[in-house]
Amino acid sequence: MKRLQLQRWSSTVLSPRARTGNCLHQQLYTAKLRYQSTASSIQSESAPYDAIDVLEDPKLMSQVRRVHKHKSALAYPSPPVEAATRSAKLAALHARLYLPSRLPLQTLARTLVDASADENADFNNESLATLGHDLLTYYTTEHLLCNYPRLPLTVIFAAMYAYAGPKTLAAMAKEWGVEHAAMPGGEVDPGYLQFQRVEPGTDVEANSDLQSARPYAAQKNWRKTVTSKIFYDDEFGDQIKGVVSTGSGSGSGVTAELASATFVRAVMGAIYLHAGRPAAKRFFEQHFLSRHLNISELFNFSQPARDLARLCNRENFEPPVAKIISETGRKSRHPVFVVGIFSGQDKLGEGAGASLLEARERAALAALKGWYLYSPLNVRVPSSMEEEGAAPWKPVYVDLGEVIV
Amino acid sequence: MRPSMRLPFREALYVCSNCRSEAPRRISPLARQIRHYASDSPSVLERTRSSLWKGNKAPGPADPYTGESQLVPGAEKGEGDLAAPAEGEELQDGSAYVQAQTWDGLKRIGHTKEQVWKFNGRSPVDEYERFGADVTPKPIPAAAHQAAVEISLMAMLGKDLASVSEIGEHYEQIQELIDGCAVGSSETQQWNTGLRFPDQQTMEALIFVFNQVGVQTEKTIESPETFISQEKTSAEAPRDLSLADPVVKFAFIKRFSQLTGRRIPDAAITSSTTVGEIIASLSTALKEKPINVSKKLARQASVGALPPNIQFSKKRLSKGDEDESLGRKKAIYTELIRRGLIVRKQRGNKNRTIEKATGLEPEY
């Protein structure tokens, strides 16, 4: 009897990447990888603090220390805990974000210390950011999936990126009035975001090592299916870059964008830890969901007419037919055609264009968007069941998914 | 007046002391001219005489006053005197003479004004202590009372009143005795009889103490002392004590100013005739001190009345402070030191180090 190849079909289940897409697993997984590759792991305490290597010269250091006000704090890589209560900047930031009073200033100060500034995991924001990232991704995902059940996966990736991507988070940190410290150190005001900056001229993309569990991940030219992106890649459909490559490694820094994003995630995690789930959700709604995103602008169709035909076929509609609704100046320099796409008696979409083909494409596009952007009324998200006294759960609409061509 | 204008001092046989001191410095143009051009020709007096007598055969002997001046010897050869011995010395000490290569060990001749103290050192005369520095300032009524008691005592003893100010601060016991005394206001004109002691012992002690002040006198107190009654122990000088006597006024104001540590305006001194008026002139409030914001805020912060979003500083916030709070100060200074733009200096044996930027301050 032939043996079952257990490994093959169970590999996706057993793979930590495939099972959960959360940040924590990424970290544990990558940490193990790094350990195997004899690189220093995240928790390594032996890694020397080399924010400025010249400060290791004791004579120079003593001279530099003399000109500082906070001489004793200069020895630490990040501001001491007691400095948090003295910082007016931090108190103002706390109030500006309407953070709950249960979230102490000390924790807020910790969220502002990036792993590249302070490698000690007890003092940097990495753990908080890990938690915050997972919460943020979860809340965004359930919002998108429940509100727009028919969105194609690529559009969901784009929408996720728009809501919780690093660019957005960095913009948010800027809009919150968070300034960046020039260099990390103990004497820095804890109200500044502290991280080790990337050396000028460094290729940011090049030095990030891939941590993907995808087989043949190094083959960049190979086609990657959308389905495989769900399994192997992160929530934005990108290959997973080394998370830890931000923190450890001598002299390596992070970009301001990445550090800001980590800070915002850490704030989310800190709120969840100190003030609980409802406060974290409220914070998410107030600061993330309240931002404006027009999802209909995220689509990029290549052949909308073909897609529409497939869709009608799948849904057992009558095949779509394009008809001219009106036209003007066919023989002139600026003709305009208004074309509608009909499935039997139903008009699926309508578009105007300077040529018949263009008008038909636009009409098909409108029809497809009308289908994909369906949004049910009075949606509830799964996490609403976590509230006290929530009404019994009614299943939300789940779509078949996008058209596969 | 220039004496030499009238009579060239070379010719004059008598020159007064004033002219003698003036003469070498202020040689009149006439005298200089004479000295220059007419050294071989007959003197001015001779020529005058010959012109008066119209001819060379002037009657009588030549002017007995003409001739070398006896009284100002060396007036004309002053410069020669200085030069001559120098040449002589050089000749005499020729064997021991070693030409100096550096100026070490050479006799220093002259110095600038700034160097005076460097060479001479500070003398006790240079020390200055302001008037009243040895007295801790007292409130106005207490100072007035003490000054009144002390001056009455001195008046009783018949001593120089102003010498009270030589005393700085009294010992505590004596101060208590003085505070116990009172100056009666009944006879306002007499300072020497207005003093009232609490008892005999106090009187003797105070008289003994104040006898030491200034010039010792052996004046016995025979006036019948009146002691103050028990119920009246207010330690305040009567306001109607007269200051009509300028000696008393001077002594009182000097002592009063010393004890209060305040300068009394001239207008108040001239216009006031009683102690009360002096006190009234001082009782106007001193100029209001400006609010020290950082101190007040610090006090509020220590109580916890300040919200956490206020940050205040005693000093002006400089660019360097901002650099430090941003964390780039260490980098800036590291680079400055490394490039030699900040030099560390050791000064003296106190091991004090100063940092001095020899170049420009860092531009921000």
Add this chain to the structure above:
Amino acid sequence: MPVKGIRTVTAARNGVGAFILQCKRLDFHYCNFGGSSRGMLAFLTQTLPRFAKENPQIEIRVSPRHQKHPMIKGQYINGNEKSICVRNLEPEDILKKAMILKDASGDKLKRTKKPITSLNESVRGIWSPYHGDLRGV
């Protein structure tokens, strides 16, 4: 691949969810001895603690600048700075000036021609010449 996603960034709508006050820092400068700072000194010691308590989201810095007129400087989230000289002003007038800086957005002052700006599409839609009743010539 039938459809691709286009990556964008969500646009902030300040005040739709949370409202972030645009003034992030106020610097109060004073002189301890200058006569023009008299009102400022009174303001700093008496009114400022209450003002700070009412506006906890503003970082307030108090620092002396000797031999200079008193000054309030506002730092804004968009990176701009606005400053007002408050020489010889009474504490209540200084409070008004501080409120001006607090309420400002940090942008340069400009004339608002349209009362409403919105990121959303018009509900009524844009008029199209090809729809509706076509009339023959």
